[in-house]
Amino acid sequence: MTAAPLPPLDPAFFDAAQTAKAWPFEEARKIVRRLEKTGKTEALFETGYGPSGLPHIGTFGEVARTTMVRTAFRLLTRDQVPTRLLCFSDDMDGMRKIPDNVPDRSFLEPHLHKPLTAVPNPFGGDYESFGHHNNAMLRRFLDTFGFNYEFASATEYYKSGKFDAALIRAAEKYDQIMGVMLPTLGAERQATYSPFLPISPKSGRVLYVPMKNVDPKAGTITFDDEDGTETTLPVTGGHCKLQWKPDFGMRWYALGVDFEMFGKDHQTNQHVYDAICAILGGNPPEHYVYELFLDEIGQKISKSKGNGLTIDEWLTYASPESLALYMFQKPRVAKRLYFDVIPRAVDDYYAHVAAYSGQDAGAALENPAFHIHLSKVPVLDMPVTFGLLLNLASAANAHEKSILWNYISRRLPGETPATNPELDRLAGYAVRYFNDEVKSKKVFRAPTDKERAALQDLHDQLAGKEALDAKELQDIVYAVGNAHSFDPLRDWFGAIYGVLLGADQGPRFGSFIALYGVNETRKLIEDALAGKLVKAA
Template sequence: MSELPEHLKAWPYREAHKIVERSEKTKSGDEKGDKPTLFETGFGPSGLPHIGTFAEVARTTWVRKAYEHLTGRPTRLVAFSDDLDGLRKVPQNMPNQELIAEHLGKPLCDIPDPFGEEESFSGYMNAQLRRFLDSFGFEYDFVSSNEQYRSGAFNPGLTRILEKYEEVRGVITPTLSQEKRADWSPFFPICRKCGKVYTTRITGVNPDAGTVSYACDKSFRGIESCGNQDTVPVTDGNVKVGWKVDWAMRWYVLGVDYEMYGKDLIESAELSAKIVRVLGGEPPAGMFYELFLDENGAKISKSVGSGLTIDEWLQYGTLESLSWFIFQNPVKAKKLHFDVIPRSTDDHLQARAEFGRADEDERLNNPITFIEYDKIDAGEELGFESDLTYSMILNLVSVLNTGDKEIIREYLQRYDAHSEADDAVIDDMIDRAARYYQDFIVPTKEYELPSDEMMPSVRQLRDFLAGYEGSDAEELQSATYSAGKDHGVALGKWFKTMYRMLLGQDRGPRLGTFIHLYGVKETLALIDERIAQKEAEGSDAESGDDA
């Protein structure tokens, strides 16, 4: 069996190699011939696409690119919408909720569009999904569950499930409670009378005739049944199969070679893998990824509309910085909130700088190879030579207390005479930093004058700056450090004092870098202003005591 080349260490290559190993083990590559290797990503159109949707398609695309690099084989990515699924509850972030409530239990493709723009609920969601994916330049083929079932494309899989009915049941029933085992069936007929899918139960199975009988009399989350009884073929969209069986059938009929999934679907994936083997197929290679959490540590929810949206991220950070955040360690849970944007932006630019200086082998493992593959394919030279960072610009905006780009640029030029190639990136950072500062930093600013304990250190740094003729960030950092150390104060408390005094924040950049950026004279004037305020405060207190 082939080995993954040692120089390819990035996780998408490891995932891509799983597909190679699967193909060698099952000989599926021989069967495919020139047919593309199939990657799939799934979408539940009960709510609008969100940042988790982007992350799954992006990660799958990165594995796809790694596989193409390893093998040179053609590939195809399917974005599959499970739009024949029944609607179980009314999403909280939808309009016309009374309209939706009237159709609970019906397939999403048979429910009116609450927005009044498409012919169905899922029609609207599917259109949004395609616009969403198209806006980020993803290459994919859209496939609808509704179309696959009702066009007959899934008929071979549905017939096979009926043939293997008891064996499929044997995979799922051990995972159910005793009282549910007897009635469980992989098939959910869509009632011919009321159109609902979750209120029906199987009353008979006839593999020879290719039919099932049902009664629409099952209670499901308060959704009313109509009492209808009927016998229908399992083909042509008369029935839907339950989620785990549906997933397996999809793999079986479409011939999916790779699919990743969230950690919450690990058990489902394991059961679906067993079912696809019962049907005579082979489950795809894949991986599970950890879920995004909101700032409180709860899973983000598209139905509730919780969590940071892509539109919100893009107000303050670039798409590439979001991709960087998503790329890192996909099997580790990440809190997704506004505070991660500056660090992700800086880390992305650092990776770009390293990419620009790297040789070909080093570039292959740099995340830039994946998150900016479209620019690389277009022949763009990627790099970043400036020492400026988003965090640094944020702190400059904070102390200047302005969003005026010309003023900010004037200060930045003192620190870094960046090249024209980096100019557009820096200009964009200034815009985003000004928005971020106004929306997130201004409301939390809390200036604080130094305590009496810290004043000797403040005065020492002030006197150093008054006599300093240079502008070296390391010398300025050393002087700041010494001002605290020479007077025996706790250094953590000392630096916090300076950040509070100068920026109105608990944390900030290296003070030597900040002073160099803001200017020695300007910092000296700021410190003198704070010292004067401190002395005035002391005078007021003494006057009060005398009174």
Template structure:
């Protein structure tokens, strides 16, 4: 892989490169970089498999992948991503979107990989959701290694680190206890025994820590008997914040990003690593997604949109662009964002080839495509395409392609499959969001002369060779002539009459795409309706 010239690294401003430089600095910097003893740099993403993968899961993996690509272009080192499933976590509540809820209710508190699969397809509920995660990530061709918490606990991979935590339990309690409420402090422990009576992950007070024996003693809730249990071999799970630190140390994680809601957890896990004399990873804290009302998106509330929903109206690349943009700023995530983001992707793509080589590293296109953009041509915006579908009032792709080829006869589904997909997205968006809200305004006595003049301008002052800008200028003159206090109201009137909506595309470009004669016909039909 081609490496970026070291002399220009300081001039690259995009956040994935900034994150990559932070990681490199933690190993001596660009000039004195020393590969970690394990032989590679490890980036981690986490997944809580009590629910299905969601748009936040995608965001974390795609952003981490962008950091990985940046690292690989800066240094000669193997860089890996591990996606860690916390599938030994106890089930806290029954999800809404699963069958066999009564069965799950009986298994609350047990590790997810010890609960039967409510879908009756996999070994356990945890295995089911892990399979969904892997299928989800594979669909986007992410390069990652999957790690199951249950497997690592039970095979003893974590044992040596867990023993170190037991030997330092007093230091860890000094870090965690001051952050807890009074009632929680009384029974908090870094260790959660797995009950041999019930199979549940127990949130119980530890009566005695026994570092010399690698064990703890607790009181079994079902019979009030004292039980000694080894902390190794998956017989105990670590409490969340301690578990995160343990995972970092055992796997040798060098970088992990997470949401703002986990800021305290990152801080405490880092302090635990330091207390044991281990290095904590570089972290990026990203902001949360908000709904159209500015409220935090929640899976349980259902006020967000899913990956499948986004991909009905926009490409995976447009979703990657959304995730790329300002990860440290809170962003609204609702359906109106999708067409805007698709058009931003098209705009970035069109400008990419003309960029100075240095500026390409700051373009989202470089990061979305790992420095190798695929072929894609579109002089037509998604907004215009959606409005073309709207004015044609059809979901027949051949009809839409007919209009497009009048505008540009050199593109086709064969030589531009990405644009062909864009038509599918536009048709879907039209059917789901535009068509149900169409409300045509009829021409009346107060404005018929405006549309008659628009028709005449299109007939006598514009031809096939007129540019979109020339058409737009002539339309502006009509708006000025009739003294609209705000020209937005003039264009709103046109949109309402010919498109049945209050907003629309830049009309000069749209008429060029739809066709001058076709636009004249639409206006004449609207005028005829007035005269009936």
């Protein structure tokens, strides 16, 4: 579907877009130049999805980032060039192995190597096949985030004839395609390779067999079926499909794709995709290769390993917007994706949103909030940070967000779940994150003699200071650290976090005192000095 018109924007935004440096604009300029050369009057963006499993965090990232480039393109062209985003499901691929998450593996075993849309649905319900079920999960997934896209099924495109002309063309260019593919394969694979994968009319399986004959005039391929019977099938009408590398190039040619991004694991094959698209007579699209995510110890995230964060885990503890920010930032840098990155992403997101309203058009287009919200940046009032709420949850041992609101409403008059639903949402995330990911990892320690003296001094200095604001309280914290000769001063704050909060790091402690309460903080120090926090942990 063509995107809805952009919301009303100051003309300065369209002018500023011409020189904007944010990476979506850099990519969008390539597409502008491409259309100027080709004369196309519409820009087609594409993302791919392998429906052998459920959508995951990489699926979100690819569609979100492509959407950001699409929006940048629309600004560069003053929203005068129609655009489409096609989310393509490779659901005609054969099921090579049985996924781990199905309820009954034996149910699927007879259907190995059949196209995913010919495999019965192991989950029951009204879906026609396993592929149809997973496609529905993809669409539900994308719809949840409000993406503007068109869904495309490989099975439907192959069977309906949408790829027929391109497949006939592939038969005509068979030798040239083989000339590209064979040098990329080992000797054993070369002996049996064919870009065409026939669907056995007897077993229904996708066959990886050599071709005995390819007749471009008749539009047929001849091969030996699984039982040794010589069989001839048309290349059209869904009787066969292409191997995945040739399929990439064929799809670009058949659909006229202008932009597609993919992970670094595809980069070594990019020249193959491009070459096959060009052999068929197409113009390979603009590409953007992004880095893959790493887990906590720096290993590549893998669905089979189950390392790193899942999309559901992120959305349990933080908003989709914070995840979109993580996707926006430095796509070409390998980043670690694990629980500890969430708090920073959340607070950075709100900081960008807060800054947006005061920025001119040029600065606004460099602000990630513009790209996350596709120019419709909300106005949010966030008087406290996620990090501060996490430490409040720790000090208050909060098991539900109402406990946090007892402190928030007392320290910030007028703030309630009803008046600030965004803060209420954040409080809910903070409680879940604390209880699931922080509480069990907290390690309180006893203070050294020097730290004990300084903490006792801080306790005494805070007496009667209930009326001070966060900055004034922070000044007291600094003064105590300096008075007790902490050099560097961060050692003093490390002592505060380790002794009082059981953490390696924390928020501005003056802000924490202001929110938690002066008397409550003094009691926290008393408990720490008495050894109660270590004992309780």
